[in-house]
Amino acid sequence: MKPGRLLVLLFRVVFLLASGAAPVLAADPSFQFTATAKDFGSYFPSYLANGYFSTMTSPRGTEPDAAYMVAFMDYKPGDISRPAAIPGWSEIDYNPGGGWLNRTRLDAGIFQGYAQTLDMRDATLTTRYRFAYANKASDIQVASFVSQASPHLAATRISITPQFDGKVQLSFPLRLWSEHAPRFPIASMEGEEMIAAVIASGQNLDNKPVPTPDRAPVWYPGYTQVLSTAGDTKALTLQLKGRAQQGLGMAEAAALALPEGLEPDEVKLERTPTKLSLEITATLKKGRRYDFTKYLALTRDGWGNDEDVLALATAARKRGFARLLAEHQAAWHGLWRSDIVVDGDPAVQKAVHSDLYYLLSNSTVGTAWPMGACALTPNYAGHAFWDSDSWVFPALLLLHPERAKPIVAFRARTTEPARARARQYGVAGTMYPWEADPQTGVDVTPHFAWEVYREVHVNADIAIAQWQYYLATGDTQWLKTQAWPVLQGIATFWTSRVTYDQAHDRYEVHHVTSPDEAYNDVPNDSFTNAAARKALEIAVKAAHLVGAQADPRWSEIASKMYIPFDEAEQRHLDFDKSVPHDKITWMGSSLAWLMYPNLDLAMTPQVRRNDFDFQLQALKSHGDDPNEMMMVMLAVGAAELGDARAAGDWINRNLVGFLKPPFNVRTETAANNAGYILATSAGFLQSMLYGLTGLRIDDQGLSEKYAPVLPPGWNGLTLKGVHFRGQRYDIKVERGADGKVRLVRKVSP
Template sequence: MTFRLIKLVCLSVIAAIVTAPAFGQTDPSFLLTGTAKNFDSYFPSYLANGYFSTMTSPRGTEPNMGYMVAFMDYAKGDISRPAAIPGWSEIDYNPGGGWLNSIRLDPKIFVDYAQTLDMHGGTLTTRYRFAYANKATDVKVTTFVSQANPHLAASQLSITPQFDGKVQLTFPLRLWSEHQPRFPIASMTGDEMIDAVIASGQTLQNKPVPTPDRAAVWYPGYTKVLSSDGDTRELTLWLDGKAEQGLSMAEAAAISLPAGIQVDEVKLEKGPDKLSLNLVVSVQKGKTYTFTKYIAASRQDWGGDAKADVTLAEAARKTGFDSLLARHAAAWNELWKSDIVVEGDPKVQSAVHSDLYYLLSNTTVGTAWPMGACALTPGYAGHAFWDSDSWVFPALLLLHPERAKPIVMFRDRTMEPARARAKQYGAGGTMYPWEADPQTGVDNTPHFAYGVFREIHVNADIAIAQWQYYLASGDDAWLKKDGWPVIQAIAEFWTSRVTYNKAADRYEIMHVTSPDEAYDDVPNDSFTNAAARKALEIAGKAAKVVGAEADPKWAEIAAKMYIPFDSANQRHLDFDASVPHDKITWMGSSLAWLMYPNLDLPMSAQVRRNDFAFQLQELKTHGDDPNEMMMVMLAVGEAELGDGKAAGDWIQRNLVGFLKPPFNVRTETVANNAGYILATSAGFVQGFVYGLSGLRIEDKGLVEAYAPVLPPSWKSLTLKRISFRGKRFDVVIGRDASGKATLTRHAE
């Protein structure tokens, strides 16, 4: 390929080791470091354990919003949205000339600054010398959200003042105000939404990094604090809260002081905006003082109340920071035993690790919660899209099946609202919504996006994921109890939704929204029809496994499903030829998604080449600021075509522009700053797990459906500790004596 789709702007992936990691030497590909050069372009990352989170900030001590899994605000007139929990990671310090968190970010004030995200250990460490008002203090901040103890987190501040005297410290729980303005998104049209945003003094236009450009719509929900208090003697804080018309939650903090420090004053501050323990202490020049804030958090149906959280926070304080951090790091180390190892390209390796880090930071085990489209942030209102089933789920399935399972369990848990929605639209079975509330499963698609109620391919995507989990796990009992009911009900939906064209003797699906969403209300979208056909075929197979009777219509409809095809050009069409294919969109075309690993529509090698060539041409001529969900999948398409160099070129293109500094946060497009979209990270990962490897999960096992490929400069690619049907093994793609890529499996 000689053309460029977009003007690429160089993005430097910084992975320098500025300070020695806490637990021995860490592979540099797991370390991302921000410097003072990033002060003006700092795109926040987050620390999370799948259950709750905190955003990051440059100083390491600022008030940051945090979120909790499926903890939603249900304000009247609005869609559901993640309720920001009281900010817990904030610590502030005043040596006498001003508060640390209030002083401008300036390299002359924050001297020798470095902030390192250690993805292998799940920690954020910030170091600098705070030099202001003729006083200097060496500062180190370390924060983590425990991977070993899901209710716990901690932030530790170490100060080394270069003076003698008294200093002030505060340890707040930040109580957020309700976001204003708040729009009635449940009823606003698109034009009304734009007008309301403009009237509020905001825009939905792309903005320079790091300003978020969708915050006007994807703002956080509100948690009302019902009761709060603290104890100056025990150095504890606690609160009980409730999301707007939603669930209850609680938080507690326990503060640990340096041994032997002289405490001159301790005060409890209780106000409408924060609950805080405020201290005045005496310090000596050159001596290091370490303060630790231990946090416990819970929500309704996951943990207890504030009293229980105080007990947890105090127990954490008794255990000690080093022990908690060691357990946390050990849990992360265990996760990284399953990994993707690239030999020959450090930048690609770093990007793979950052994408895996963001996926793993948002996973739970043994639950039935999905993953919000933008992780534990307010992006896309925290709703569950097909992103969970078709993007995140396959990326995790072979590496971490226990962390993929909650995604399929969520669809089983929320069958009833999907049944009710099917009845609402006059359909049978279950009709899962385009945007499902992660707690209730109820449809929460914004009114201004009303057209996507026709983007019904999500119902096939869900069935495919259920079957993929069964094939990978071999769990017959799970299939009968949990997977089969979902698959059966979705087959009933498609049976009711198709139209029989008697003249052509085929089944069609009318009035749908294409995955290339500018094409709304089109007949016979190829991706939708192909996915529906696969879902019906799956239902027949699943029925045999569980000993149920399959509806004969499933096989009949699948066999006669119409998938538009251009015989003259020997390629598929996006949808019926009656619909002009001429719009400027994020994707240009959706033909590449017919090759998507979970669907992988059977076709000849020539048709596959023709489809892909059309996709690239349309992306070039009808694509504008391409969506990263499309871009990351192009490497898979090239790999299926056997072109390792072209696949590598697409991988390289996805390192540039989409990854925002300093922590490789993927954004929806190069130009916009809608960040934290897990589907894009998962798509990049799938390019390695299913693209370069050629592996597919099929009825007969984990098969090599395509010959493996490697980019020319790479020595090897290893998928470490793949899990399939209870067995663990490594998949290694290397080269034979002639340089041809080969795939071997090595049992654990």
């Protein structure tokens, strides 16, 4: 490069840094997801979020979009708890004289040159088009983000360049949602009642074409009642206070910044049952760019220190959009120092980055909140399942242990509700629910799914996650004060839940729901029994480390736990041989669970091969529209067998059908549109973190349990910025000069 050119570039970088703006760097296509006009009819929304609150995306970049806050729940009597939709904050509307932007049909001839990019490295949404309607045209650019650097803040900016002189109208509302109707008494409805009620409401639960939600009749949002509103046309501010129905209080404020030098013709405050808004009329000049910025501040009971949201919003306005954006981007770039880098398959790399984005944008630091099954959306009612402990937690643990910790902290915080539930069901210790409320930890499983009270493997899953956190951090003080009560309570639960079979001198677990949930009352589910055994073994080890007395029954039960096995076929059974394995399910079999990294049941290579082959055969013969949670595990199973080609095939299979365009939103199955399921994103990442590397977190450390593999055509796989016991590593799977695949660890600064 010529010296003069280098000086010019350096000057630009210095200028941008001095002005508070982020320097413009070449975009990495593996982080870029762009919608075009071709996506108008099948646009599956994504979201912007920072773990504490969110907003959904929409094609124009300006629509009234739903928004949610972490563990902010509606507790309407008769219903299950569900995330209360907070007043929508990202909406802006524009009328150049012929019609309002948000009410004009999506058409490529009206929204000309349309492109919307979700940059997952920067966590920003940018939308560009020429709005050409009623003989007037305006160039529009909208940029929005939810701050990773300042968790209570967000901002959205609309930049307008009119191709005419004249008056325009702009609207900057906080959207006040109505309560969802109909609301069903899901807390008491049977399954057939639920289906009948949905049909009676004019809806159904059938799979629907993208992007129509097909589970919305059940997983609808809760309600935030707005208690007070205020606005100031001179200060250009809005503020409100509200309360989730029967739940916590919240507050929200917005501060508007007008284009430099623009004196509006009129500013009005509009207060209606559906919105609180600043309405502006202004005269614009042809060819000039006008930037209107809306700064947003949010808080809720139990989050923050009684922040004055109006002061936060006005302070954000004073700091300015460029500075806030630069701080936000810098925070995200810091997160991406820990990354998974695929060399040789751009499509897989793109999926890895989108899955990491969805996990990181829903994680918090220094809290005791879990992650809802479907992120900061109302799907699966925002409840905490085993998804948090067995799926999301291991995916975050090596790269971002500080963001994995709130998941295990939540279980420590909610031991009392778990003890109460154990008493309710006549067992000892702690019995964590299948669906836990993310704020209170109480059981909020819908009544129509009541049979999953038998899906007690969640209690073992929780114990395994607690132990993994200790193994990864070596934090003995945390183990003693936080994890030990959880581990002790769960081990005590299993001692009272097992049945001793004197004839065979073994312990069994009866009346359980398998992970393949169509089998909802079976004896001796193999995954449940194996996980329970591991939980008991963990409790014995933890007792020794914290100086507590282990119940001698824990070791006895663990050593004699029955795990069904077919000697003739040399493979595990899904459950007791007395139960016919003959149902059509969305998993076919649950044997793949036995190979999953957090359980990693010991078995011979031949048994592992037989289990894997049976899983595939059962999937073909008994599977229907398979659940992605099972599908993403098959790459791990193939990698454990040393089959690099099969592992690569399964990784690529999980790119087909499950990723909804344009933003790679993973859905529960390829056919249904129950989206934002974090467990599936986490499972895909575990295929890289633990599958291809062969790494396991065990008592010896971060062990090379299985030989690493690389799919054909891949040049390498790198885990950047792995954190383990106070060290930071880069771990690479690569081919040596001899063509053999090897794993290399390098301590990084």
